[in-house]
Amino acid sequence: MPDGALLRLEALDAYYGRSHVLQGVSLSVESASVVALLGRNGAGKSTTLKAIMGIVAPAGGSIRFDGEAIHHLASHRIARRGIAYVPEDRGIFASLTVEEHLSLTLPRAVTRGPSSKEAIYEQFPVLAERRRHRGNELSGGEQQMLAIARALTQSPRLLILDEPTEGLAPIVIESIAGIVHSLKGAGLTMLLVEQNYPFAVGLSERVYVLGKGRVRWEGSPAALEASPEVAATWLGV
Amino acid sequence: MLLDPEFLIVQTLNGLQLSALLFLLSIGLSVVFGLINFINLAHGTLFMLGAYFALSAARAFDSFWLVLLVAPVGVAVVGGLLYLVLLRHMQRADPMKQVLVTFGLIFVGLESVMIVWGPLPHTIDVPALLAGSSSVLGQVYPTYRLFIIALGLAVFLLLYLGLERTRLGAIVRAGVDNRTMVAALGIDIGLVFFLVFCLGCGLAGLAGVVAAPVFSIFPGMDMSVLILALIVVVLGGPGSLKGAGLGSLIIGIADTYGQVLVPELARVTIYALMALILIFKPAGLVPVRSGH
Numbered sequence: 001m002p003d004g005a006l007l008r009l010e011a012l013d014a015y016y017g018r019s020h021v022l023q024g025v026s027l028s029v030e031s032a033s034v035v036a037l038l039g040r041n042g043a044g045k046s047t048t049l050k051a052i053m054g055i056v057a058p059a060g061g062s063i064r065f066d067g068e069a070i071h072h073l074a075s076h077r078i079a080r081r082g083i084a085y086v087p088e089d090r091g092i093f094a095s096l097t098v099e100e101h102l103s104l105t106l107p108r109a110v111t112r113g114p115s116s117k118e119a120i121y122e123q124f125p126v127l128a129e130r131r132r133h134r135g136n137e138l139s140g141g142e143q144q145m146l147a148i149a150r151a152l153t154q155s156p157r158l159l160i161l162d163e164p165t166e167g168l169a170p171i172v173i174e175s176i177a178g179i180v181h182s183l184k185g186a187g188l189t190m191l192l193v194e195q196n197y198p199f200a201v202g203l204s205e206r207v208y209v210l211g212k213g214r215v216r217w218e219g220s221p222a223a224l225e226a227s228p229e230v231a232a233t234w235l236g237v
Numbered sequence: 238m239l240l241d242p243e244f245l246i247v248q249t250l251n252g253l254q255l256s257a258l259l260f261l262l263s264i265g266l267s268v269v270f271g272l273i274n275f276i277n278l279a280h281g282t283l284f285m286l287g288a289y290f291a292l293s294a295a296r297a298f299d300s301f302w303l304v305l306l307v308a309p310v311g312v313a314v315v316g317g318l319l320y321l322v323l324l325r326h327m328q329r330a331d332p333m334k335q336v337l338v339t340f341g342l343i344f345v346g347l348e349s350v351m352i353v354w355g356p357l358p359h360t361i362d363v364p365a366l367l368a369g370s371s372s373v374l375g376q377v378y379p380t381y382r383l384f385i386i387a388l389g390l391a392v393f394l395l396l397y398l399g400l401e402r403t404r405l406g407a408i409v410r411a412g413v414d415n416r417t418m419v420a421a422l423g424i425d426i427g428l429v430f431f432l433v434f435c436l437g438c439g440l441a442g443l444a445g446v447v448a449a450p451v452f453s454i455f456p457g458m459d460m461s462v463l464i465l466a467l468i469v470v471v472l473g474g475p476g477s478l479k480g481a482g483l484g485s486l487i488i489g490i491a492d493t494y495g496q497v498l499v500p501e502l503a504r505v506t507i508y509a510l511m512a513l514i515l516i517f518k519p520a521g522l523v524p525v526r527s528g529h
């Protein structure tokens with residue numbers, strides 16, 4: 001690990017049946033930084049995240065976390081290395097209460113520290129009010145908060161977020177953005193997929209633009225702002 | 238006849254007894270199906286195996302309670318081995334293959350019990366403690382059959398508490414809902430699933446053990462209950478404990494009354510009832526999945 005990247009994807013290939021969805025994707029996420037992965041619908045953003053989590057098996061290339069190859073590992077082993085995942089559909093369990101969602105990954109009742117339930121309720125007061133409610137009784141915004149909160153119970157070293165603001169009301173987006181900004185402030189490393197361009201650009205240190213399964217552009221948010229043709233071609237903004 | 242209270246009490250108790258057996262049998266099938274969309278047609282074979290294990294265990298030990306413990310554990314071990322050597326590799330196979338392989342297992346089971354225990358029917362005695370009769374609402378009824386009803390109820394309550402009040406239970410419920418997400422949280426859902434599978438096999442075995450003193454033990458005794466158990470799973474909604482309980486109750490009672498009231502149409506009434514319920518509740522009485 002000569003360069004200190006926490007996560008490094010190299011020439012990643014992935015297929016759904018015959019369709020070649022990821023065609024040699026390479027990217028890296030430095031420790032304590034936020035990386036945004038942008039692109040149009042169907043570009044392969046979610047698939048990239050699923051490949052990292054071992055949900056989609058890569059057909060070629062490598063994924064290294066903290067210098068060790070993880071692309072051959074089962075999903076739960078990848079998560080145990082310290083990667084937490086908030087999927088696009090939020091992955092909330094309909095029949096589990098908020099409290100149960102936050103207890104799933106805590107074998108021993110963790111009562112102290114930033115990943116304890118109490119600390120998380122402090123950070124997400126909405127969830128504290130709803131602790132006895134089941135997943136299917138929560139609003140979209142509450143589900144999104146719960147998905148992030150649940151990820152935090154894993155004390156992750158890397159948090160992966162797939163479109164956390166998608167389909168939410170502006171006021172809810174604001175509070176989600178506030179939470180993600182405070183996580184960044186606390187030094188958490190994040191890989192963020194977003195279609196909400198201003199949010200992503202305002203948060204990240206580095207941007208990758210994905211188009212039709214390939215990385216089409218990479219650079220700083222400022223450089224992206226200065227290249228309107230990239231945004232026009234690959235993001236449609 | 239229907240208004241005769243004597244008839245009603247006895248037939249309802251008979252129905253509840255069948256419900257209890259169906260519940261023990263179908264709960265494993267249902268949760269396994271809910272967790273991995275895998276339908277194990279050989280689940281009934283484990284029921285039959287439970288009865289045969291009880292037969293051998295009853296010859297080896299004096300205590301019925303020991304039999305009640307040992308035989309289901311034996312069945313759970315057989316189920317676990319079956320899973321490790323065969324079924325585990327078939328989770329991603331297409332459903333037709335699963336049906337064929339587990340259907341094939343039914344015949345392997347049939348042949349095996351014929352080789353070990355012979356083709357003739359066997360019976361085992363009702364344990365002395367439960368041998369007599371009791372009075373229910375003024376009606377005399379075999380105590381052992383009441384015991385079966387109570388056991389079904391007790392297992393239901395234990396499973397309910399286990400599912401609703403423990404972390405493992407929450408993981409199982411989460412797994413039925415969205416297995417991929419559970420794994421992505423760092424939980425070895427495969428291991429959890431294996432434990433659940435073994436428990437389900439053990440409960441099918443338990444159903445066979447307690448059924449043994451009431452019905453005769455013979456090769457093929459699993460077929461008719463397997464069909465009823467499959468109906469219970471579909472009716473209740475795969476993966477749902479309450480669904481399996483409710484489905485067992487409905488099918489147990491309906492089948493019992495159907496057999497005595499319209500014996501010519503016995504099974505037809507069950508299928509008609511199933512079809513009717515599924516028209517109004519296509520995902521079963523207690524659907525659990527939020528759609529993944």
Ligand SMILES: Nc1ncnc2c1ncn2[C@@H]1O[C@H](COP(=O)(O)OP(=O)(O)OP(=O)(O)O)[C@@H](O)[C@H]1O
Binds near residue numbers: 042
């Ligand atoms: N399970 C699947 N089976 C087959 N094809 C799929 C599957 N999931 C996604 N695809 C296809 O793979 C391509 C990439 O999908 P992916 O979900 O990674 O896109 P995305 O960049 O996340 O898009 P969006 O912004 O809409 O979420 C798309 O063409 C999509 O239609």
Ligand SMILES: [Mg+2]
Binds near residue numbers: 045088
């Ligand atoms: Mg996506």
